Amino acid sequence: MTSEHNARVPAPAGRATSAPVMGRDSEATIFEYSSPGRRAWSFRSTGLPEWDASELVAPGLLRGAPVELVEVPERDLVAHVTRLTHRQYSVDLGAYPLGSCTMKYNPKLCDDAASLPGLANVHPATPASHCQGWLELLWSLSNALCEVTGMKAATLAPPAGAAGELTGLLLMRAWHDSQGETRTKVIIPDSAHGTNPASVTLGGYETVTVPSDDRGLVDMTALRNRLDGDVAGIMLTNPNTLGLFEEDIAEIAAAAHDVGALLYYDGANLNAILGVTRPGDMGFDIVHMNLHKTFAVPHGGGGPGAGPVAVSARLEDFLPGPLAQRGDDGTFAWVNPARSIGRVHSWYGNALALARAWSYILANGGDGLRRVAEGAVLNSNWLKSRLRGTYDIPFDRPAMHEFVASTSTLKKQTGLRALDVAKRMLEEGFHAPTVYFPLIVEEALMIEPTETESVETLEALAEALIRIAGEVAGEAAHAPRSTPVGRVDEALAARRLQATWDAVCQPS
Amino acid sequence: MTSEHNARVPAPAGRATSAPVMGRDSEATIFEYSSPGRRAWSFRSTGLPEWDASELVAPGLLRGAPVELVEVPERDLVAHVTRLTHRQYSVDLGAYPLGSCTMKYNPKLCDDAASLPGLANVHPATPASHCQGWLELLWSLSNALCEVTGMKAATLAPPAGAAGELTGLLLMRAWHDSQGETRTKVIIPDSAHGTNPASVTLGGYETVTVPSDDRGLVDMTALRNRLDGDVAGIMLTNPNTLGLFEEDIAEIAAAAHDVGALLYYDGANLNAILGVTRPGDMGFDIVHMNLHKTFAVPHGGGGPGAGPVAVSARLEDFLPGPLAQRGDDGTFAWVNPARSIGRVHSWYGNALALARAWSYILANGGDGLRRVAEGAVLNSNWLKSRLRGTYDIPFDRPAMHEFVASTSTLKKQTGLRALDVAKRMLEEGFHAPTVYFPLIVEEALMIEPTETESVETLEALAEALIRIAGEVAGEAAHAPRSTPVGRVDEALAARRLQATWDAVCQPS
Amino acid sequence: MGHFVPHSDADIERMLADLGLASLDELFAVVPDALRLARGLALEPGRSEPDVAFEMERLAAANRCGPELVCFAGAGAYDHEVPAATRRLGSRSEFVTAYTPYQPEVSQGVLQALFEYQTFVSRLAGLEIANASLYDGASATVEALNMAASPKGHSTMWVSGALHPNWRAVIKTFAAGSGHEIVEIPTRDGRTDWDAAPPGEPAAVVVANPNFFGVLEDVSAARTAADLHGAALVVAFDPVSAGLLRTPGEMGADIAVGEGQPLGTPMSFGGPYLGLFACRRDLVRRLPGRLVGRTRDVAGRNAYVTTLRAREQDIRREKASSNVCTNQTLIAVAAMIQLSWLGTSGLAELALRCARGARYTREALLGLPGVEEFVTAATLREFALKLPVDATTVVERMAEEGFLAGVAVGVESGLATIDGEALLVSVTERRTKEQIDRYVECVGKVIR
Amino acid sequence: MGHFVPHSDADIERMLADLGLASLDELFAVVPDALRLARGLALEPGRSEPDVAFEMERLAAANRCGPELVCFAGAGAYDHEVPAATRRLGSRSEFVTAYTPYQPEVSQGVLQALFEYQTFVSRLAGLEIANASLYDGASATVEALNMAASPKGHSTMWVSGALHPNWRAVIKTFAAGSGHEIVEIPTRDGRTDWDAAPPGEPAAVVVANPNFFGVLEDVSAARTAADLHGAALVVAFDPVSAGLLRTPGEMGADIAVGEGQPLGTPMSFGGPYLGLFACRRDLVRRLPGRLVGRTRDVAGRNAYVTTLRAREQDIRREKASSNVCTNQTLIAVAAMIQLSWLGTSGLAELALRCARGARYTREALLGLPGVEEFVTAATLREFALKLPVDATTVVERMAEEGFLAGVAVGVESGLATIDGEALLVSVTERRTKEQIDRYVECVGKVIR
C-alpha cells in the first residue's frame, strides 16, 4: 500500500520554511522526509545470541517485509518536530481564554514531579511492598480530593472527565441496583457539556433535558415536573456552563433525594469554588473532577487528563478498584471495595498526571487553592465588566470563573459572528474563546480567563475583543491572516476524507 | 536610576503578538512586564532564625533598597521567554551552513549526558576521592583528544577556542623561555580567523602575516622569507579557512622547526580530518580544539564551548594544571605539570561541555569520527559542485569540510552582494552562510553544510542560492521580509548606544 | 500559600474597586451562606517549590525501579528504552500546554503530529483508518465493542479468555452500562478455544495476538468464528510484536486495538498510556474519539483539522458514537516521534531483539530444576512458566534480590487471571545477557 | 559506528558519482599519503545511545553530590536552587542550538535575552554598561585588567591577596603574555591591607567584596588607593550578596566583575560558569566581549543587534580589545531567566537567607571546643574557621559522613590560598536547620 512513497524524492528536512521564524510554507510530513537506508535508532548491546526472525516465529505468522514506517535520521526528525512546535499555540505562549477548559498556566515544578525516574519508571505490577511511594501518593491525593469536594472516598482511575462521568453513572446504577430499583432516566440541563448526555447513554440511561430559566439557572418548576421514581439521578455542574452559580442547589438536592435520585457533580468547573464551597456540602452524591482543568495537569494538546470520582459515604463500597489504603502500621496496600463496580482502567489511571496534581496541591495548600478560586472569579468578572456594553451578556448575573457573551446584536448590526471573533482573536495573538457553546446561547463566546492571567493581559484581551466588535462589516471574514495557515476548509476535510498519508497518496 | 520603570503601565504578558505563530509585533522586554508586588520565587523552608538584614550587615555596607530587577509571576516569565525562543533560528529548526562554525546537529543523547545530576551537581572543590567519575571522564577525554590529534598530552581547561589559542601561545612562550630564547613574532596567514591575531597580541607577540598564494594556500616563498630566529611560531589551521588542505604542511613544519619555531594548529577545522590525518602527524606542536564545533557541544547562541589544547611531548611539562591522571592503582588524582604555565580557568574548564563531548566520542567511536569527516567533506564538495557556474569559486580546488564562494562577478553584473545573499537566505528558511570572511576573498560566502545534512537539504540550499543569484537587481535589498524583524539598523545601534533597558528609558 | 495567581494585593484591590466590591469574599455572594466552607480547606499550607520537590522525591525514593529492580515484568506494560529525542521533543511546551486543537489555524503542530500518528497506527494495524488515540488498551477495546454493537445496543460479545484480565474486567464494568452480554471464551493450553464458545449470536469476537500469555493466537480461527455469526473481529495487537507479525488487518480484523505504551512512554505506574484504535474505512462514521484529516486553507496550503466531528459528543450529544473528549494526545505525539525514531528497520529490529531475549531467558529458566512450561504454544516477547514455588512468592523474594521477576498469572475456568501460580516473564531490548544470567541464577536460588 | 551522518550507502554512492569519485577515500586525495592515518583512530567502536547512557551514568555514579554529600562548600561555586522554570526555559533548543547572533533578523530571541541580561548585570553592578558575558569570574578579571591597562601594555596591577587564589593564578598566567606586573597586596585579618602595597604606579586596583574569605572589604580604602595613582578600581562582586550590599558602582568601582554561576547554573564541577562584566559608560569602546544594543528594523520595530563590533577580534584582529569570540551566552540566558524569577524581592530574600544560614552555622561551629575564628572581620555568606584538626583532613573525614564540609584555605605571606589550615564554610538558601545541626554535630565528632 505504501511502497511507492519512499520511491519519491524526499523533501529537504533541513529546510525550515515552515518555521514561522522564517516563513509560512507548509511543513512536509515525516513521510516525505523518508529515504531508504537512513535511520535514527540504536539499541543497547546485549551479548545475546542473534537468532533470525525465522528461528523465532512460525512462517505463517511472520510478516514478509517490515512494516513500512519511515527512514529518517535523528537530525531530520528533530527538525521536523521542532518546526511542528513552532506551528502550535499553547498556554506557554499566551492567553488561552477557552471557556469550560480552564487553560491556566501550569507551574513548571509539576513537570519536574512527573518526570522523576522513581515515579515514571515503575512497572504497574510491582508488588505493593516495593512501590509504597506511589501508593502513598495516590492515597494522599485521594484524601485531598475528598476534602476539596466534601466527599467520603474516591477513585483516581478514570483517565479523563468523560470517563469519570461514565464511572459515576455506573456507580449510580450500582446504587439503585443495590436498592433493588431499576431506574431509566438521568436529568441534565440544556446547557450541559456534550460528554454528559453521551455518558448517560453509555451508562444505559435515557437523557431527560431540563431547560434553563431566564436567570440561566436550572428551571426549578421544569425540574420538579421531570423528577419521578424513574429518575436515577441529575447531572449538574456548578457553576454551570454559563459560569453561573446554581443558587437553588440545596433545593435541587432535596428534590432529587426526595424521589430517591442521586445528584451528580460534573467537576469541570471546580476551579471556581475551591475552598469556597464543596459539592458534598451542596448535597451531591457523586463528583468527578477534571484534574487537567483544576489541578494543573497540562492539557497536552488534548490529553492525557485525569478524571477522579469522589462519592458520599453510601456509595463508597461501589467504587472501582483497586484503591490505595493505609494500614494501621502505616504501610499502604491495594484494596477492592466490597461491592465494587469493577475496574475502569487497565491499571490505576493516568498515574503521572495524578503525581502532577499532587505536586500542585502541595504547592498551593488549602489557602492557595482558595486563592485560585478567588483569582479565577475575580478575573472573569473583571473581564466581563469590560465587555459589557460591547457584547451581549445574555445572563448578566455575578459570574464565577467564566462567563458567556454573545455577538447576537452585533450579528444583526454588522454580521459579526462568534466564529469571526474567534478567528480574529487568533490574529491578535490570543487563543480564541470557546464558541457556540453552551448551545442555549446564540453566537456564544464562552470566556474563561483563568486565575493565572494578569490584569494587563485581561485588559489586552478586552481591548482586542472591543476592537473586533467595532470593525467594519466583513472585515473579520478574512481572519486569521497571520497564522501558519489561513482559515481551514473543514468541509473539504470531511468530504474528501484523508485521515492518513496513505490516503493522501491514493487516487481518490 | 530605574525606579520609574515599574511605575509605568506594564505590558500584557499574556499577549502573544510576538510569537510568529500569531503575528510579527515586537516582544516587550521583561522589564515592561514588571508590576510591583508580583513574584515567581519561592524558597525552601529551613527552620532557621529569621534575622533581619540589619542584624547581618553593617549599616554602611547594607544597601538602602533592594536591587531593582523585575516583579513578574512565573507565568509571565515563561510566556516571555518561550516567545523569545520563537524569534530565534537554531540548528534544531533547520540548516545552518555558517562557514568556520561547524553548526552540525548535536545528538540529543549528549544533552542527557550533560544533565545527569551526578555530573551537574558536583562542587569543583570536592575531594578527588569523591569525584572519581569526573576525573576519569576528564582523563579519558584527554586521551581520546590526544589520539585524535596525534599529540602527547592535553589540558581541557580553556573554555573556548580563543582561550585555547592564548593558552597555546603561552605554552609557546614558556617553551622558548625554557630554551633561554626570547622570540617576538608569530606568523599567521592572511586568511586566519580574527581570534588568531588577537590572541597573538595577548600572548605578547607581534603578528606577522603571510599571504596566501594563488592556490589559496600558504605562500611558501613568502613564509620562508618571514621565518627567522625571532619567530616563536606559526599559527595555522588545516584545512585552512578557505576549506583547503595545506598540502605543503610537512614542508612548513620542517621550515618552522628549522628556525626553532613551533607550529600551532587552530583546530576549528578539525571536523574535516577526523581519523583521516592528524595535526601531530603533520608536525604541529600545539593544537587547540573547538569541541563546540567538532565534538557536538551545541553552540548555545554563542557559547559555552570548550577549547582544549593538546601538545607534543616536549611541551607536556608546561601544560596548565591541574590535570586528571590515573595512578597505578587505577584511582585518579589531580596533578600539576612540573613547569606548568599556571591556571587558565577558575576551575577545570567548561566541565559539562566536556562531558557532552565525551558522550559524543563514545557514541561515534573511531570509525564514526572518520565517517563524520567523510560526511563533512562529501557534503561540502557536493554543494560546491552544485554552485559552480553560478557563484565564483575563487580557489576551486578539492574542498574539505567547507568552501568559499563569492558574488564578485554577480556584484558587477547585478549588484548582488554577499550580504544580500545572506539576508535572502533567511527568507528561504535557512541560516545564512558566513559572509565577508575570510578577508582575502571579496564578497565571500563561506559555506559549511556539515555532515549532518541530507543530500536533499544540500539540494534545497543549492536551489535557494541559485535562485537568489538569478534574481533581478535590487530584489534582495528588501530581504529578509518573513523574519520576526526586517533588516536591522546596525549603524543606529552603534550611534545611539542602548545597551540596557535603563539606557532606553533615559533621555539621550 | 501558592503564588500562581499573579496579582499583588494592590492589583486585587484595584480590580475589586473596578467591580464595586469590597472584598474577595463578595465575589461569592451568590453562594448561599449555608454552603460556604467557613473553616477553609483542611489541607496543609502551601509549600515552596523546593519543599514540594523534596516531598515528591521522598515519595519517588519509596518506590524501587530501574537498576534497583531490573524489570522482567510485562503483561501490558513494557520496559522499553525511551531515547532522548523522543523524551525531549515530546515534552516541548507547545505540545504539553496546548488544548485540543479546536482552532486549527493555530494548532497545526498538534494536528499534523496526530495525522502522522494516525498513519503509523493504520500501517501497524493494516487497516485504513486510525483515530487520534483513546485512553488505553482496555478503553480502546471497550470502544471497539461499542462500535461493533448493533446500533440499538445490548449485543453479545465473545471475548477471548486470554485477553488481558484487567481489560476483560474493564469490558465487564462498562457492559453494565451498555447492556452488552460479555461471554468469555475459555482457553486451552494458552490459546482461545473458539470451539468452547457457547451458543449465541455475537456482534463481535475479540482476540489478542500475542495474547496475555504471550502466545501467538490462531487469528484465522477467530475470524472463522466471527464469520459464522456475521460478527466483527476485533484484534488486540502489540505494536512492538507488530515488527515481526502479520498485521491484524491481514489476518482479517475489522477493528484493531492495542496498548501504545511501548511506543515511547515510560511504564509510569500504569498511566498515562495510549489506546491504539484502527478500523476498516467503511466503519469510519462510527469511529470513537477524534480523527484528524488533511485539507487545505484558503490559500490552498496543506492544513490539518479534526474531522467528521458529527460523530462526537459535543455535536451529537446523547447519540454520539462515544463519550470521549479529552484523549491521550501527548502520548500519541510521543508515539509518533518514537515510531519515526525507530523507523522501518528499527521496529523490526526492536521486535527481533525482544523475541531473542525472551527465547534466551525462557530456555535458561526451563533449564532450572522444577521449572516447566505453563503453556506449550509458541510465544514471542513474553511467556509463562510453572515454578516449584508459588509465583507470587517468587515475585516478592526476587524483588528483595533486585529483580521484578514477572507477573504472577494463572487460569481459572479456562480464563487468564492475574495472581496465579505461574510466572509471566517479559524481556525487552533493554535486558542484557548478563542481567538475564543473573536473573536466572537468582530465580534458581529463590525456587530451591 | 555512530550514525549521525544521515546518508545511506546509496546516498553516498550517488553523491560520489556526482563528483566523479570512486570512493570516500578519494575525497582526501589532497592529503599526502605520508600524513594519512592508515591504521584508523585507536578509539573504541561507537556505542549505541543506551550504551553511552549507561557509561555516562557509571561515571556520574562515581561522584558524590546532592543528598549524598550535603554541600557547605563555596569558594566561588555555590549550591543554589535552580528552579524548574529556569532549567526548562534555559534548555529550550532554540537557545541551545543557535550560533552567535550574527544574523540579527533570525536571532532576536538570543539577542533580546542578552539585552535583558546586560540590563540586570548593569543594575547589579551599579554601572551603566555590561557585556554579554565572559568565560568565568577569573577571565572577567583578566579582561578588566587588560581594559584598565594603558593601551601600550605592560602595566602594574595591584591585586588584593584576598581575591580568589585560582583567579589570581589565572591573572598571573595571562600576565605572562600581556606583560603586566601583578602585585599581590597582602591581607591582614582577612582584609586587604592597602597600606602594605609596595611603591609603584598601578593602572588598576583589584579587590573582591565579599572576598575569598567571605569578608566584607573596605572598598573605599581600595578606591582611595586607586585614586592615589589614577588607577582604575576593579571590584569583584558576588551577585547573590548583591541582594544586600551596596553596588560596586556606588562604592566607586570603574569596572565590576563577578562569577555568575550562582544565577541559575548548577555547580557543574566548575563549568560552564559565567563571567560577569560591567563598566562605566565612557569605557565602552574598550569593552571586551560582545555587546548587544537596541535599535530598529526597517519597519521601525524594536530590534536587537550586537554592536560596537569594531572592538572585536574579527574586525580589529591584532588590535582588538580582547580575543573573546565564543562566550557563555547560554549561561547568560539562564542568568537572565533566574534573575527574572528571583526578581527584586527574591534576590534580596535569597541573600538574606544565605546570610542567616551562614550566621547560624558560624555560631554553632564556634560553639564547638577548639573552633576559632580564622579572621575577625565581618562576613556575609561564607566564613573561615580554624579547627583543632587540619582542614583538609576534616574535609576528607566529613565526606565519609556525607558532607562536603567546606574548602580548606589558608594564608601564605599574607595571601589567601586554597589548601590551608582553615575551613571556609558557605551556606546557601538550600541548607535547612536540620542539615546544619547534623553537620555541626558531625564536625564536632570529626575534630574530637
Ligand SMILES: Cc1ncc(COP(=O)(O)O)c(C=O)c1O
Ligand atoms: C463541563 C465539562 N464537563 C465534562 C468535560 C469532559 O472532560 P474530558 O474532556 O476530560 O473528558 C468537559 C471538558 O471539556 C467540560 O468542560
Ligand SMILES: Cc1ncc(COP(=O)(O)O)c(C=O)c1O
Ligand atoms: C577558524 C577559527 N579559529 C578560532 C575560532 C575561535 O573559537 P572560539 O569562538 O571558540 O573562541 C573560531 C570560531 O569561530 C574559528 O572559526
